[in-house]
Amino acid sequence: MATSDMNQQPTDKAVHETWNLIGARKVEGTSVYNGNGDHLGSIYDVMIDKRGGKVAYAVMSFGGFLGIGEKYHPLPWNLLTYDEGLGGYVVGLTEDQLRAAPAYTETELGNFGMVGDYETRVRDYYGTRLGATRTPGSIGTH
Amino acid sequence: MATSDMNQQPTDKAVHETWNLIGARKVEGTSVYNGNGDHLGSIYDVMIDKRGGKVAYAVMSFGGFLGIGEKYHPLPWNLLTYDEGLGGYVVGLTEDQLRAAPAYTETELGNFGMVGDYETRVRDYYGTRLGATRTPGSIGTH
Numbered sequence: 417m418a419t420s421d422m423n424q425q426p427t428d429k430a431v432h433e434t435w436n437l438i439g440a441r442k443v444e445g446t447s448v449y450n451g452n453g454d455h456l457g458s459i460y461d462v463m464i465d466k467r468g469g470k471v472a473y474a475v476m477s478f479g480g481f482l483g484i485g486e487k488y489h490p491l492p493w494n495l496l497t498y499d500e501g502l503g504g505y506v507v508g509l510t511e512d513q514l515r516a517a518p519a520y521t522e523t524e525l526g527n528f529g530m531v532g533d534y535e536t537r538v539r540d541y542y543g544t545r546l547g548a549t550r551t552p553g554s555i556g557t558h
Numbered sequence: 559m560a561t562s563d564m565n566q567q568p569t570d571k572a573v574h575e576t577w578n579l580i581g582a583r584k585v586e587g588t589s590v591y592n593g594n595g596d597h598l599g600s601i602y603d604v605m606i607d608k609r610g611g612k613v614a615y616a617v618m619s620f621g622g623f624l625g626i627g628e629k630y631h632p633l634p635w636n637l638l639t640y641d642e643g644l645g646g647y648v649v650g651l652t653e654d655q656l657r658a659a660p661a662y663t664e665t666e667l668g669n670f671g672m673v674g675d676y677e678t679r680v681r682d683y684y685g686t687r688l689g690a691t692r693t694p695g696s697i698g699t700h
Contacts, residue, residue: 437615440582463582467578470611
């Protein structure tokens with residue numbers, strides 16, 4: 417290993433991946449599309465359950481899509497399916513479903529800890545509207 | 559919501575957290591210490607199991623610690639315990655254990671997909687040396 421490389425950070429995010437694993441750094445920034453292939457936004461963060469170590473939500477930023485301004489949508493991780501052709505995640509949500517889905521502004525996002533109904537709202541919304549019996553798909557599969 | 563905020567990204571990583579959840583963006587960059595409180599490095603990435611959506615490893619960068627140059631150590635997520643006092647994660651590893659643990663250079667990290675024995679090496683090492691029966695702790699708890 418060359419000493420000149422010692423303090424360099426890897427810059428190619430595309431590489432932090434194996435057949436089974438994907439780096440959160442690669443997930444962040446990945447585009448999100450709806451079922452019609454329309455670009456909705458991109459993934460901003462990945463929320464991990466502290467105790468169990470399981471990914472609970474991907475927080476997507478929707479930059480002004482649908483005229484609602486920049487909003488952050490926590491989406492259940494198993495709602496995301498990677499589409500090789502699009503090079504991004506597809507969520508099977510209609511405009512109406514997205515519009516009604518729990519979303520937070522930048523300020524609200526900064527108060528997640530104080531938004532008491534955050535997890536309940538997200539779980540209830542997707543559990544009820546999109547089928548609590550939905551089988552988790554090949555989530556995040558690249 | 560002010561229109562001037564529309565394209566702003568939240569900059570305070572500290573806030574993306576609830577009692578139960580923590581954002582990968584907050585985990586990234588968090589300091590890692592050994593049991594004596596010595597600073598070892600920081601978390602570079604979080605590797606997620608694509609199918610199950612479970613965090614498998616936290617990749618830590620150890621900048622020249624122990625004289626081994628910049629190395630990236632995939633550590634099982636459940637080895638990390640958050641220490642309020644230190645403001646970072648503690649891993650109960652001795653110098654010898656760390657020295658012998660699977661680690662990758664920047665170049666090798668870029669070839670995770672081609673490092674066939676990557677997951678096997680990490681699992682075997684920590685499973686065997688540090689106890690396969692170890693109870694997962696309060697991982698990542700802030």
